[in-house]
Amino acid sequence: MYQVLARKYRPRNFNELVGQNHVSRALTSALERGRLHHAYLFTGTRGVGKTTIARILAKCLNCETGVTSTPCEVCPTCKAVNEGRFIDLIEIDAASRTKVEDTRELLDNVPYAPTQGRFKVYLIDEVHMLSTHSFNALLKTLEEPPEHVKFLFATTDPQKLPITVISRCLQFTLRPLAVDEITVHLTDVLQKEQIQAEQDAIWQIAESAQGSLRDALSLTDQAIAYGQGAIQHQDVKDMLGLIDHTIIYDLIAAIHQNQKQRVSELLMQFRHQALDVSLVLDQLISTLHELALLQYLPDLSLKYSAEINKKIMQLSQMISAQDLQLYYQVSCKGRADLQLAVTQEQGFEMCVLRLLAFRPLQANEILVSATQQVQQQAPQVNVQAVVHNVQQHVIDEYSAEESLLETPVAVTQQNIEPSSDDFLDEPILDVIETNVTDVTLTENSDQIIFDPASEDALFDLDESNDDVNIVADDEPNSDDFLFDEIAPLNLDVETTITEQLIENDSAVVEDDLFLSQEQMPIESVQPSINSKAELIDEPVPALEQSNIQQHKAAVEVVSNQNSNLMPQDILRLTPQQLEGEWTIEKWEYWFRNSALTPAVQELAQQGVMTGQIDGESLFQIPPKYEQLLNQLQHTLEQALKNEWPNTHFQVKYAEVEATTPYSMQNERKEKAYARASELLHAESAVKDIVQNFDGELQNIQLK
Template structure:
């Protein structure tokens, strides 16, 4: 006997043997059991999902002659043993007319077919017309079919099948009961293939079945055909290596190896994996596509672990990899991968494009942010409203001995002094850096003479009083409110209280101020002397406060001493969004606004701790992200509020000025409030 391929040998004979189309099976079984049969059925779906098989099973249900099926003989469980069932399975049933519409598209063929509709069935109970690929019929054929399709004789059933229902006229669709068959997921295909191969007595590897399931692309018939080919290729066995060579597809394990190298931030390993891939001559564009798909699955695993697609049979591996990335890194890598895929057309060669894309992922990864040891999954609890877990860089503090090994100054700052006194080794050069001059990842700040123009320099507390003040292109800095040591706590001539709090002049936190009030008017403006704004500002000066080294730091003192910390760049921005949560004399905990959690890196925590030690607050510092208490301002919020109040006062002062009113009355000028810049209080000579 000749060999019968698996796709035909294992074709379902009943509804209960059908795989993966439960929604269609349920509707047809219920209709058969209740006797509610339609005269025309339309089965749609991609190739190899069971359209023709369903039609043949339905034909057997309508014509089964076994006893015990009720009065009309129609059943949802055909016996498969009667003459009608065997004839349908063997393709020789007279009253099952199968028509290939792709080869009989002419209207004459359709008319010839319909001429025999009026005659009663010869052998069975119903005459069943199975028209496959019905969308290939011509327009004239459809028109000829419409009347019979709408009102066929009671002994006729039409079963139509198509892979492209969009090409069917709406008049045909409206006359049929339509069922859309689903694509087979890889999990369902692998399960069915394992059952078939076990029944056939063929040894197989599960990983090889996953390759076949993915290559089938939703078609069970394609999966069966590929399995036949794999059995022949592997000499009676289905092995992963043989199937990979047969399909010519990329081994998914190589893609996972690339992602693991990204998780370890290991550039040499990345290039080594690409070199190993190059020996197999793969499609590097497909490699990048597969990497982007894996990154998408990692993002899903971090947010909703139970929703991870198991199309490759590597769900546990994906969950383990997802915990080794931060959510920000996954999104960044995915975006770079998608952009790199579009740039491949302009690269010298595809391998170069892949390597540059992978290296770009590591190059643009935020520097100074350590990779997490373990990211808890999921990142956000369902419906809990909790914020994501903070990165490992801010979750725990390094041991004291580890800190002292890498930074002696930081180690000494962990020990509270026995009595108030100045620090042993002040570092004025480190803390006098202008905000903005510090960049993330720089081990040391630049020297003072390289500071950007237009920004003020906070004078060092150890600088002699006779030293000339640094040149300033902007407003003069206000006096620090937190003094670093006792030598500054002795009585001295207090400067005139400035009407503008010091926080309003911090970099990036208030508009740049001029030496006088300025406003842009749309009409020509003569020289006008505008009275100083500071005389009308109602904001009271901030009192100077000194935090003793043994005193606990509360939030009011934190606001007072923030400007004297000398922080800059990203470190200043991080600290400006913090409030004091707790201070027990040895450990200081700052609560960070959750919107700024991405900046919470170890390097910034260390710089803030060193700056606090420089003003006599020696603590072990912890910065944790979390919801901020209500009615409590961060330094940034306070500075923004004060800047807004000063701007409103300046606008009001200009609007009261008689000269400005004269310009408005004479020339119809209009004051553009957004251009008003409050003046700084001039220091007393």
């Protein structure tokens, strides 16, 4: 007769026990030293070995070779225990004998000596099911039983036991088994059974068992029957109704990258497959938890296939830690609200849409203004036509006297293609050559969509190329006039327009484009996973009247030295050969082009590195950064050793008298600012606006 795997492969000694080493070690030591307690309490979830350990202990106590931790398995007592017919092992199901009368009947037989073995062992399973009167009747005997009696209790719910019972027992809490432990055991069992099985299928069964070895063996029996004698991964997924991990990873990636069409396709796929959305949401939350762990424990061994391992590692590198925490919190809140929704499908889909709606803007993402109308032809010569002729996208807002520019227009760092050729023939920027290719104006659309994959982009999203964005703005309450992306400086010029301009050009204003916060969509520009974009947010102080002369002098100096350089060229680091001795230039070039996090790079620029590359290296940094460096030193040291294995990294906390990368970067920024200001002031379009409309440039910023 066929015997199920859970019974056929039940461990018969402590050596065969899977997991629970803390329990087997304590019991083995007690048996070998003869320090035996009279009552043991085994707690834990289902299928982790409570009853099995109790039977092994009963066999160890009664083996005819003596009390031992390694029963012989051949004597009549051992065979009788294995076959469930040992008369002095009294197994009681407390769930079916809860009355106090049953307990009294049991206690009446306690004083009598064992019939066959050395000890009379009472194994009470699910002991928490006993009534209060039964526990009270058991207390006295449990505290001082005869020497030949041992009590073994097993329960899945120890909280229901009276504290008076627990205090009279040695309690052992059995933990749920790890997926690795169950996988190894299932592999061994299937080899003995000579059944072919895919490793991914075994892992899936082990994970679905949720720490219960009995559940895992039962699922294995079911999978063998379902697969007609073999265990296939796809069969296991179909049998258990599981969700493919790849779909969850694709959903997270699509949400993070703002791919609304892809999210829509995945939601429709969930509908068509009629999946249990609560399980899908559980898997989503578990995946977010695993991604967060991988960011802090990158060496965490993954238990998936090579393809899934690659995807999850890419995701952990793509999504920042704070974004993961936000996604996790929103998903958990959605899981709690799932029962409040009209249907679970509705609750799940709203949770996904909430993740998409509240996803943070990434460093490489910007707002794109909505437009009510795209004019294909400009009427007369006006400012809009001028800026279009500079080969830039212009969105100007004119309105009545009380109207203001409500929302700043942010534009992607890409090249622009004008929507019409009917503009002025005279170019505004003769100095700058641009390649205009990458803007698509969608017909009857209120969005301007930029192609992030274009090879003709004005700027590379790279830390070594500090892009320049110059903004000159006026008083906040004046009517605003906006220029976007004057090539390739990416110039945003906001200047004051007097009421005279509004009166003279009122006819032109009506055809211009308007902005409103309600029509302001978010459009995502997605780079590759390893792209790094550094955004310099700190504004350069406004040019006050007192330092105008100083600024003009700086402009003249920079103009003489860097007359042919653009601001981004000034900010770009000179490539270095990373060998030999460390220099300040080599140190800065290495860490700014490394994969270090911004926090580590921020610390690295405050100090200097001396010594040999791929050898003895000494990093000197002021003492005020000691606490921060203590937390991040391992990351910096590991990055150096990954690049140069022979590196011996040391830290010295002392004030740095030499030039630091931080000061060098500030010097480059000042030069780039002066050069950008020079180009901006020399631009004919700006000159015309300043002269004709009494405008002035203020608060120029580098971005």
